[in-house]
Amino acid sequence: MAIRHLDTAPKTDxxxxxxxxxxxxxxxxxxxxxxxxxxISGLTLSALASQLEQDAAFFRFNTENEGDDALxxxxxxxxxxxxxxxxxTTPTSTGVSIPYPTIGLHATMKYKSTTEALYMNLSLNxxxxxxxxxxxxxxxxxxxxxxxxxxxxxxxxxxxxNAMNTCADMHPDPGASDDEGGDGMLDDTAxxxxxxxxxxxxxxxxxxxxxxxxxxxxxxELGPGAGTVRTREEAEGSANGVNGHEEKxxxxx
Numbered sequence: 001m002a003i004r005h006l007d008t009a010p011k012t013d014x015x016x017x018x019x020x021x022x023x024x025x026x027x028x029x030x031x032x033x034x035x036x037x038x039x040i041s042g043l044t045l046s047a048l049a050s051q052l053e054q055d056a057a058f059f060r061f062n063t064e065n066e067g068d069d070a071l072x073x074x075x076x077x078x079x080x081x082x083x084x085x086x087x088x089t090t091p092t093s094t095g096v097s098i099p100y101p102t103i104g105l106h107a108t109m110k111y112k113s114t115t116e117a118l119y120m121n122l123s124l125n126x127x128x129x130x131x132x133x134x135x136x137x138x139x140x141x142x143x144x145x146x147x148x149x150x151x152x153x154x155x156x157x158x159x160x161x162n163a164m165n166t167c168a169d170m171h172p173d174p175g176a177s178d179d180e181g182g183d184g185m186l187d188d189t190a191x192x193x194x195x196x197x198x199x200x201x202x203x204x205x206x207x208x209x210x211x212x213x214x215x216x217x218x219x220x221e222l223g224p225g226a227g228t229v230r231t232r233e234e235a236e237g238s239a240n241g242v243n244g245h246e247e248k249x250x251x252x253x
Contacts, residue, residue, distance in 0.1 A: 002099075002102070002124075003055060003057050003058070003096050003097070003098050003099075003102060003122065003124070004057065004096065004097040005056065005057035005060060005094070005095075005096060005097075006085065006087065006094070006095040006096060006097055007093060007094060007095075008093065009076075009087050009089060009093060009095065010078050010085055010087065012036075014033065014034075015033055015034055015035065015036035015078075015080055016032065016033045016034070016035045016036065017035075017036055018035055018036060018037050021035045034080040034081045034082035034083075035080060035081040036078065036079070036080050037079045037080060037081065037163035037166060037167055038077070038078075038079040038159055038160050038163035038164075039076070039077070039078050039079070040076070040077055040146075040156050040159070040160060041074075041075075041076040041077075041146075042074065042075075042076075042146035042147070043075045043076065043077055043143055043144060043145065043146060044071055044072065044073050044074075044075065044143075044144040044148065045061070045071070045072035045075055045086065045141055045142070045143060045144070046066075046069050046070070046071055046072075046111070046117075046141070046142040046144060047069065047070055047072075047139065047140060047141045047142065048068055048069060048070070048140070049063070049065065049068060049069065049070040050068075051138075051139050051140060052070055052139070054124055054137055054139065055124050055139055057096045058096060058139065060094045061088055061094060062088060062090075062091055062092060062094075072088060073088075074088055074089065074090055075087065075088050075143075076088075076089070077143070077160060079160060079163040079164055079167060080167065081167050081170055083097050083098055083099050083100065084097075084098040084100070084103070084164065084167075085097050085098070086098070098122065099171070100167060100168045100170075100171035101171060101173065102122055102123050103120055103121070103122060103123075103164070103168065104121045104122065104123050104138065105119070105120070105121040106118060106119065106120045106121075106161065106164050106168075107119050107161075108157060108158065108161050109142070111142055111144060111148070114152045115144060115145070115148045115152040116145060116152060116153050116154055116157045116158075117142050117143060117144050117145070117148075117157060118142070118143040118157050118160055118161055119140070119141075119142055119143075120140070120141045120142075120143065121138055121139075121140055122138060122139045122140075122141060123136070123137075123138055124137040124138060124139055125137055143157070143160065145157055
């Protein structure tokens with residue numbers, strides 16, 4: 001997935017507000033609008049001018065030179081569950097859409113030892129097409145808060161950072177499961193491994209007693225009670241553990 005150029009600014013109607021998302025259950029999980037976690041305007045981007053030239057989308061921004069750095073002013077950021085958008089409305093309308101897998105690193109930092117800022121390291125290559133480490137191209141961008149020259153401390157940077165943390169977790173590295181060797185992954189025969197379990201196909205996965213047939217995870221069939229559906233009364237009787245006794249379970253990999 002690559003960074004994409006935008007010539008039209010995003011609209012609020014393109015997103016579901018975070019508060020609305022938290023207050024109601026979505027009618028569908030497919031084709032719904034991305035959730036907007038943070039939107040802040042008046043930001044400034046700082047990057048090496050030589051690096052900006054490597055990416056056609058970023059190179060379209062209007063910049064002001066400050067030594068070796070290029071400053072991109074009057075930028076608005078939209079952090080959504082789908083991507084990160086940086087958009088500049090003046091003197092021309094131009095922006096970039098950044099998919100989360102492209103963001104190799106994001107972290108808070110002190111810009112010139114004084115200003116609270118957000119650092120982003122963006123990959124300019126498709127990881128699947130790069131054969132050599134020396135061929136990897138990256139762009140380092142520093143996001144500065146509004147009025148950073150007069151107000152170096154600004155809570156908006158932490159707000160953006162937290163929003164990106166939340167949304168990035170929704171887009172895990174696709175190669176992570178391969179690195180782990182497949183441990184802990186659902187077996188092809190596990191209930192729902194090949195798709196959703198719904199009221200229409202529940203009978204395919206459960207027996208007449210309401211238990212899942214052959215519950216398998218990681219290639220091993222689970223023990224008695226795995227996948228058992230209990231009534232509310234039964235569940236309340238063991239709310240704090242097994243049969244009312246507190247138990248602590250340790251996660252194993």
